[in-house]
Amino acid sequence: MKLLGNGKLTAGFDADCPATREILNRVGDKWSVLVVVLLGEQATRFNQLKRSIEGISQRMLTATLRGLERDGLVKRTVYPTNPPQVDYDLTPLGRTLLEPVKVLAVWAQGHRAQVQRARDAFDRRGKS
Amino acid sequence: MKLLGNGKLTAGFDADCPATREILNRVGDKWSVLVVVLLGEQATRFNQLKRSIEGISQRMLTATLRGLERDGLVKRTVYPTNPPQVDYDLTPLGRTLLEPVKVLAVWAQGHRAQVQRARDAFDRRGKS
DNA sequence: CTGCATCCGATGCGATACTG
């Protein structure tokens, strides 16, 4: 990315840096944030997570958890019982993600109506 | 989504609410955040944006700007000159999004190394 | 300069069936 002149974004960060991009991808994907928030509540077993998140497929829950685990945000603990029991929990690193996510969620809910109005207005203009 | 028992996430927000989900989608998509940050710097013309964002296709820049405009985050101003000139700028609403996004970006950059190490370790375990 | 339309490969993700 070419910067705009002074070589630095006045916002004080580079939204184009690969690390930022990757985190944004994580936060943006369909299920990761939801899983992180739920695990922020308490350690949870696989099937309980599946029941808690209405609409998620087993495939996507597995993939989401693997991704979060790979990034060191989630810890997977296997108890060799019969039947097997697997607990997922946030790591300390994962816990630090809770606050930034919350800031976004608060923004979303605080501006929900305003965005909706803008959207309606935009769509009306399009129809005319 | 079924909540975990008390009917409310202790984090103090519902990451599953549709409004939150939509905002997360916006923030998560490939180019929106980058465009918002750039426009946070200054109003910018279409082709200047295109040059500033290395790798974006014209198609996606158009789509991204339309989406942001529809949500009331970006304002599009046409100057009926010849050749035509179109300026994009953040709306006041768009400007309020800058701070939450920055919080995330700061997190990303602050934990970049830690995530990378976790990822490397995870991948090594997989190979063995 | 600022777009829109079309084509088409890449990826996302749900459904389903099978395993230890």
Place this chain on the structure above:
DNA sequence: CAGTATCGCATCGGATGCAG
């Protein structure tokens, strides 16, 4: 219970060409 494997549709997004 906690996954893995495979399929198939839907959407994403780049490349290209045309237009006001």
